[in-house]
Amino acid sequence: MSGSADNGEKHGIQVIARAATILRVLADGHGPRSLGAIARRCALPRSTVQRIVTALEAEQLVEGGPEGVRLGEAVRQLAGGLDDGIAPRLRPALEALSRRTGETVVLSRMRGRETTAVDQVVAECELRVVFQPGHGRPLSCMASGKALLALMTDAAVERLLGPDLPRPTPGSPADLPALLRELAAVRREGVAFDRESHSPGVCAVAAVVGLELGRPHAVSVVAPTARFVAGEARLREALAEARPAMEAALR
Incomplete structure (x- = not known):
C-alpha cells in the first residue's frame, strides 16, 4: 500500500516537473510552438506533451491556436x-x-x-x-x-x-x-x-x-x-x- 502511494506521489511530481519544463520552453520568447517542437525541446514523447498541454489549457496556463501553443491568460494574470x-x-x-x-x-x-x-x-x-x-x-x-x-x-x-x-x-x-x-x-x-x-x-x-x-x-x-x-x-x-x-x- 505504501509502495503504491509512493509511486503515485513520484508520478505526480514528475508530471509537475514536465509541465514546468513545457512552460519554460513556451516562455523563451520564440513565440508559439507546435506539439512536436515542444516534445523535441523537452525530450518527451509527443503523446505525453499533448496530455500535459491539454491539462494546462484547461487551466488557461497555455493556449492552443493555428500557430501553435503559447502561454495562456492565467500565466499573464499570475x-x-x-x-x-x-x-x-x-x-x-x-x-x-x-x-x-x-x-x-x-x-x-x-x-x-x-x-x-x-x-x-x-x-x-x-x-x-x-x-x-x-x-x-x-x-x-x-x-x-x-x-x-x-x-x-x-x-x-x-x-x-x-x-x-x-x-x-x-x-x-x-x-x-x-x-x-x-x-x-x-x-x-x-x-x-x-x-x-x-x-x-x-x-x-x-x-x-x-x-x-x-x-x-x-x-x-x-x-x-x-x-x-x-x-x-x-x-x-x-x-x-x-x-x-x-x-x-x-x-
Missing part, C-alpha cells in the same frame, strides 16, 4: 502581481505621446476579466479624460481591453468572458460574436478602438506593448468624442509611431 518596473520604463514615452497628441495617455494591463490602469499622463487641456488608477473596467468595452483580448484565441476569449458581456453603453459590443468580430479587426490592423463603448462622450485607440517580454500592456490615447472623431487618424498615427520607442525602452 505575472500581473509582480512589480516588473514596466510603468517607470515607459513613462518618458507616455509623456512624449501625450505632448504630441494633446490627449490623456493610459498604460493598462489585464486582471481577470478587467483592464486596469497602472499609469497615465493626463492631458493639459481644460476638457480632458482622467482614469482612476487601479479601478478595473470590462475588457470587452475598453480599447485597451480589446487590444489585450486580441492576443488570445477566440476560444480562450469565450472561456474567459463567457457568453454574457456587460453593456454600459449602446456602443458596447452587443454580444460575444460581435466582440469576436472586433477582435478579428484588431488582429488585422494592430490597434483597437473604444468608440463610446465604455462611457458616453469618451473614445480611445490602443495598441499592445511588451509582448516580447511575455508581459503585454496596452497603451491608449483617450479623448472626448468630438476631438477623437476629428483627429482619429492623427491619434492612431501618433500611437503607431510611438510604439518603437516604447518597445526599445522595455529591452
Whole structure:
C-alpha cells in the first residue's frame, strides 16, 4: 500500500516537473510552438506533451491556436502581481505621446476579466479624460481591453468572458460574436478602438506593448468624442509611431 502511494506521489511530481519544463520552453520568447517542437525541446514523447498541454489549457496556463501553443491568460494574470518596473520604463514615452497628441495617455494591463490602469499622463487641456488608477473596467468595452483580448484565441476569449458581456453603453459590443468580430479587426490592423463603448462622450485607440517580454500592456490615447472623431487618424498615427520607442525602452 505504501509502495503504491509512493509511486503515485513520484508520478505526480514528475508530471509537475514536465509541465514546468513545457512552460519554460513556451516562455523563451520564440513565440508559439507546435506539439512536436515542444516534445523535441523537452525530450518527451509527443503523446505525453499533448496530455500535459491539454491539462494546462484547461487551466488557461497555455493556449492552443493555428500557430501553435503559447502561454495562456492565467500565466499573464499570475505575472500581473509582480512589480516588473514596466510603468517607470515607459513613462518618458507616455509623456512624449501625450505632448504630441494633446490627449490623456493610459498604460493598462489585464486582471481577470478587467483592464486596469497602472499609469497615465493626463492631458493639459481644460476638457480632458482622467482614469482612476487601479479601478478595473470590462475588457470587452475598453480599447485597451480589446487590444489585450486580441492576443488570445477566440476560444480562450469565450472561456474567459463567457457568453454574457456587460453593456454600459449602446456602443458596447452587443454580444460575444460581435466582440469576436472586433477582435478579428484588431488582429488585422494592430490597434483597437473604444468608440463610446465604455462611457458616453469618451473614445480611445490602443495598441499592445511588451509582448516580447511575455508581459503585454496596452497603451491608449483617450479623448472626448468630438476631438477623437476629428483627429482619429492623427491619434492612431501618433500611437503607431510611438510604439518603437516604447518597445526599445522595455529591452
